[in-house]
Amino acid sequence: MPENQPDVLWGIVGCGWVARDYVAPAIAASGNGRLIALCDLSEPALAAVQPNDTTLLRTTNLEEFLQTPGLQAVYVATPNAHHAYVAQALAAAGLPVLCEKPLARTATEAAGMVAAAEAAGTPLATAFDQRFHPAHVRLRELIQNGDLGRVTCVRIHYACWTPADWAPDTDQGTYQNWRISAEQAGGGAMIDLAPHGLDLVQTLLDEPLTTVVALTQQRIHDYPVDDGAVIIGQTASGVLLSHAVAYNCPDNFPRRSLEVIGDLGRALAVNTMGQTPGGSLTLTRPDGTVEDVAFDKEASPFQRQVEAFAEAVHSGQPFPFPPARDLHTMRLLDLAATKSQELASL
Ligand SMILES: NC(=O)c1ccc[n+]([C@@H]2O[C@H](COP(=O)([O-])OP(=O)(O)OC[C@H]3O[C@@H](n4cnc5c(N)ncnc54)[C@H](O)[C@@H]3O)[C@@H](O)[C@H]2O)c1
Known part of the structure; x- marks a missing residue:
């Protein structure tokens, strides 16, 4: 990881099991990222994510989350039915998205997400941690x-x-x-x-x-x-x-x-x-x-994954796994x- 590089500022939408127990800790431990905002429909889910830091925005409102100053990358871990809507809103706001698997419920739904990211010119990747x-x-x-x-x-x-x-x-x-x-x-x-x-x-x-x-x-x-x-x-x-x-x-x-x-x-x-x-x-x-x-x-494969995604966001270089191959997997x-x-x- 290059030294003296500013942390990529992360948000999470969907703060249940995998986000709370694996990805929030992975971002905290990562050498190039920091968590600044959380969004979930459930207040208890928001409250359960560590660190217990008052500067961390916790909101049930996606619009408020999208306004987070400095937000640079978003990990999406809602149930599968919500991936497409959330990822498309994030792309429209110009935000890179690392979205949990499966990318969507169907290939057609996933194709809409890929098209939205392409139209916005923003990175989209499936969070296949096991690659790492x-x-x-x-x-x-x-x-x-x-x-x-x-x-x-x-x-x-x-x-x-x-x-x-x-x-x-x-x-x-x-x-x-x-x-x-x-x-x-x-x-x-x-x-x-x-x-x-x-x-x-x-x-x-x-x-x-x-x-x-x-x-x-x-x-x-x-x-x-x-x-x-x-x-x-x-x-x-x-x-x-x-x-x-x-x-x-x-x-x-x-x-x-x-x-x-x-x-x-x-x-x-x-x-x-x-x-x-x-x-x-x-x-x-x-x-x-x-x-x-x-x-x-x-x-941790999750830590390696968030570090790789943050590195791509920071450098502007493509994430090594383009969305077209994730769409192929959905097909x-x-x-x-x-x-x-x-x-x-x-
Ligand atoms: N890579 C892995 O090993 C791994 C492991 C578990 C889950 N997952 C994937 O992660 C995703 C989440 O799974 P989980 O087990 O953490 O689920 P979960 O039920 O524990 O958590 C989902 C959270 O999303 C919130 N939510 C629902 N709709 C929302 C919306 N529209 N906006 C914001 N928040 C919303 C819920 O309130 C809940 O807190 C799924 O896509 C799942 O397939 C991946």
Whole structure:
């Protein structure tokens, strides 16, 4: 991080679980940013964000938030249904936006956000923090250096337990679980969890997925959205993807693994997908030997992400992940959902 650079001044719209527990602390710890304004419809949500600093604007009014003097970058973490409206208002106000995944409920909605940012000439990015997890950065290097040989397939299992009354540990008792509302979330386990995996594959391999198809299930929980899905896909060069996501997997089961297989090596990242630093990365050779791959186990992917976005805002250089690729990921999700319905109707 360049020294003596003034902090980029951040605001947050949507101050619930991920903003309060991960991103506000990440901005506070970042080497190039400072939080100056918060906006949420809920007063208790606003009050719960640290630091307990009286100079930090806390407002339920988006118009007031937009008037914050000096505001330079905004992280959006409302439920998915509100991403488009909020991001478009921010773009119209000339503000760079780092918006949580999925960018929107549908590709059409996301396209409106991308168009608004382009029209305003302001940066827009999806907050795929897992791009910045040090294990994934290291894995990408291994792939690019040829350590795995010619990659043939990627297998991802990313799952959790999300009952109808699910709440983050820090919100027990008061939480409204919007994730099981198609209207609020745009779907269930697939739209919530698969964006991470789809983006990671494309980031690690440095090429787009061009084909996807999905099967979804409503198997364990009694709610109107999918509680599990399997997506299979293929990249432009032919690498195969098998990606399982679930809301119906008990949290104590092994449930976060990312495996990349090539003809010279198989990399396995365990417990690196998610919100926290750490996890493990191993490399298995064709002769059966297994080696641990070192990476920084303390570094927060959220902190690295906000630092990268702030650096782009400060320098005026493009964020390394342009909105067109996030829109492509939204189109893949739409395609997966459509194909799932077609398959189910055979
Ligand atoms: N990257 C990750 O690992 C990760 C983890 C969790 C959530 N997320 C994403 O972050 C977003 C938020 O998820 P969450 O779990 O923090 O949700 P949450 O329910 O805990 O918090 C959402 C907050 O947004 C507020 N809100 C709702 N509508 C608003 C509006 N129009 N304007 C301002 N505030 C509004 C709510 O009052 C609430 O405080 C979702 O898009 C979700 O998919 C990402």
